Amino acid sequence: MKFLKNALFFYSYLCRNFGTMLTIGLSHTSETTVSESNTASRYGSGGIDVFATPAMVGLMENAAMTAVGNDLPEGCTTVGSLISTTHIKPSKLGAKVRATAVLKEIDGRKLTFKVTAEDDSGIIGEGEHVRYIVDIERFMSKLR
Numbered sequence: 190m191k192f193l194k195n196a197l198f199f200y201s202y203l204c205r206n207f208g209t210m211l212t213i214g215l216s217h218t219s220e221t222t223v224s225e226s227n228t229a230s231r232y233g234s235g236g237i238d239v240f241a242t243p244a245m246v247g248l249m250e251n252a253a254m255t256a257v258g259n260d261l262p263e264g265c266t267t268v269g270s271l272i273s274t275t276h277i278k279p280s281k282l283g284a285k286v287r288a289t290a291v292l293k294e295i296d297g298r299k300l301t302f303k304v305t306a307e308d309d310s311g312i313i314g315e316g317e318h319v320r321y322i323v324d325i326e327r328f329m330s331k332l333r
Contacts, residue, residue, distance in 0.1 A: 204265040204324040207303035218290040219248050223284045240280035244331035245314050246272055249304040253318050257300060267320040274316030280308045298322040
C-alpha cells in the first residue's frame with residue numbers, strides 16, 4: 190500500500206511539474222468529414238445540415254489534446270477548461286474539416302493553444318483553448 194501511495198504521489202508530482210518540459214510550438218491537426226452525425230441539425234445546435242459548432246469545438250479540443258499527449262508522462266493527461274472560438278462560415282455535407290492546435294503558452298500545468306479550423310474553402314473557425322495537465326488517478330478520484 191505504501192508503494193502505491195508513493196507511486197501516485199510521484200505521478201501526481203510529475204503531472205504538476207511537467208509543463209515546463211513541454212515545448213512551445215507543439216502542434217497537431219485532427220480531421221473529420223462532415224456527415225449527418227456531426228451536423229447542426231443532429232447536434233440540436235441549429236436546424237440545417239452543416240458542420241455543427243459543437244463538432245468544430247470538439248475537433249479543436251482533440252487537436253490540442255493530441256498535440257501534447259505523447260509528450261506527457263505515463264499517468265498524466267490534459268483536460269479542457271476554456272475555449273473561446275468563432276465559427277466564421279459553414280461547411281457542407283461531405284466537406285473535409287481540419288482543426289489545428291498550436292501550443293503557444295505554458296504556465297505550470299496550464300497550457301494555452303491557438304486553434305483554427307478549415308475546410309477546402311479556407312478558415313471556418315479560430316480561437317484559443319486552455320487545457321490543464323492532470324494526474325488521471327487523482328482527477329478521477331474526485332468523482333468518488
